[in-house]
Amino acid sequence: MWIDRIVELQPGARLVAVKNVSLAEEHLHDHFAADAAHGESALPVMPASLIIEGMAQTAGILVGHTGRFKEKxxxxxxxxxxxxxDAGPGMTLRYTATMERFDPMGASTTGLVELLDHARGGSFGEIGRIDLMFSHIDQNMAGVEFPEHNFVFSESFRTLLRTGGIEAHF
Amino acid sequence: MTRDEVYDKVRNVLVDALSVDEDEVAPDARLTSDLGAESIDFLDIVFKLEQTFGFKIAQGELFPENVAQDPRYVKDGRVTSEGVAALKDRMPHADFSAWEKNPEITKVGEIFTVDAVVKFVERKLSATAAAH
Incomplete structure (x- = not known):
């Protein structure tokens, strides 16, 4: 998972989650690794694509919860x-997803990305915006049938909901 | 709202939803083959039109669905006359004259032009005004 904990949920409206960036995550060792040939030392930063995935998981849970996890x-x-x-090791990312539109076909969300650099103290500061669209695939992939069980929201999502104190039955 | 005002707003919606340049959004530009719209973009366009113009668009109202899956409407890859009539009934805002000469189902996207979206918005706005 690319979020560690859900910290706030306003059903149908807003979901906030945090992600602690850690040097224990192996991808940070390669992103970016030291380059001795060019005299460059390592620069471990969270890849932007995974920050987008973190927001997608945050907003995706909000959308799923709004549809009572009936939709994929x-x-x-x-x-x-x-x-x-950039977000580096020892920093905390906070994702706030806000519902813009929700409809039987899908949903759109806006998202705020904030960063807390523990070494500097203080509070979270905005570092970006990520706006997304989600599809309810059973409603959109005309003629294509998917398994009945909701394979999108796996055990890892259930764990996040449970640790976030959110009741969900699906 | 004048037609030019509607057109400007529709153009802004399409520029935003499809990441195209303003000058690509000509009245006869087709959303799929000319402007690169994919299926999720149609939902995005619907959401953005609702937000811009303040009306609600029902599912399938702007872009009819499930025509391709209905055996009454499609035979041997072509839309039947019954299917063409159903599409015309559901899409009075679209111009079918070019496509219906050879109504292949794979080319049905050709009828979704910028002009069709503008006409759809105009009809919605006048219907909303009439209701008040």
């Missing part, structure tokens, strides 16, 4: 993704 919610479009600062 798939990320279908990134309307906007702007990030102005």
């Amino acid at each position: 919610v798939i990320l279908a479009k990134i309307n906007k993704a702007e990030l102005s600062r």
